[in-house]
Amino acid sequence: MTAVETTAPGKRGNRSKKYLEGPERERQILEAAIAYVSRRGLAFSTREMAEELGISQPLLYRYFANKDELLQRIFDEVYLKNWDPRWNIDLADRSVPMRDRLVRYLRAYTATILDEHWIRIFIASALDDPQISKRYLGMLHETTFPLIFKEIAAEANACIPEDAEFSEIAREIIWGFHSSFFYLGVRKFIYRGELPKDIDAVICARVDVLLNGLCASLPNLSYSTQTGVTE
Known part of the structure; x- marks a missing residue:
């Protein structure tokens, strides 16, 4: 049981309060x-x-x-305080190759979320009261996911309309990729399983798979625009 200290140290049974500011x-x-x-x-x-x-x-x-x-x-305390605004700034820095940007971001992000309280509260929120999980996912869906897709497409010189919105298919690709790093935490703190010995190697390999696969698929993905759907 986690308890807040309320009695003076060394005085078992003493009901006097320990005065804290x-x-x-x-x-x-x-x-x-x-x-x-x-x-x-x-x-x-x-x-x-x-x-x-x-x-x-x-x-x-x-x-x-x-x-x-x-x-x-x-x-x-658990989520917003550990969300680094520089992540998205660095992801948008086109002076750096996209592979390097993604690897750097995911090293920092994975190190942040591989925390027992972070993972267990997120899962508990999804099950019991989704206000925490929905807020955090909203931050990812509104900023990070579209940004990652946009930057990959830009580096690949894909012809995407300026007014194009993040399509459902594109969202699912990026969300599935991003969630694979969250699952490392689930494996450790929910399933109580072992993590890969070299997480950095896993990050690099997954980034390579995403970039190679997505760049090859870009011509076949659709983008929702204000006037309809274009191929």
Whole structure:
């Protein structure tokens, strides 16, 4: 059980509070809540969480007004705080070959998400309350996925209309590729299996497969435009 420390160290059974400054206690509660949600999932009440953390429900509400606000803070701490805006900036840097851009991005991204809390809370959200998983996937679908496809197509000199929208087929190709790195975390923290000994070699190999296959397929993919579908 993850509990928030409330008694003075070395005084077992002493009911006196350990005085923490507001921000320090809030941080302690948030970290314990993240561990709790990682283990328990999102199907809980604030009363259940407070009891598990060894604090009162009013104390929990002092820092987080309700469950939704707590989940928002967990999203900010576990996901948004670890989202690096430079990823998309670097992916769009055409002075660097696309293979190098993708490998560099996926090294950083995979290192970020291969974290037990990151993976388990994401899966729990998808099962219990999708507000966290949907928000994060929305960030990927709105920015990173279309950008990766656009940059691959540009380097391959593919003729894509300027007003073309990200097609469903293109989205599925990039999403499937990107999800393969998320699955490494699922394998480790959900299935409790082993990871490849050389993750960097896996990243490079998957990038090569994507680039070779997608570039060969680009002429046959369709792109939705404002006036219809063009081939």
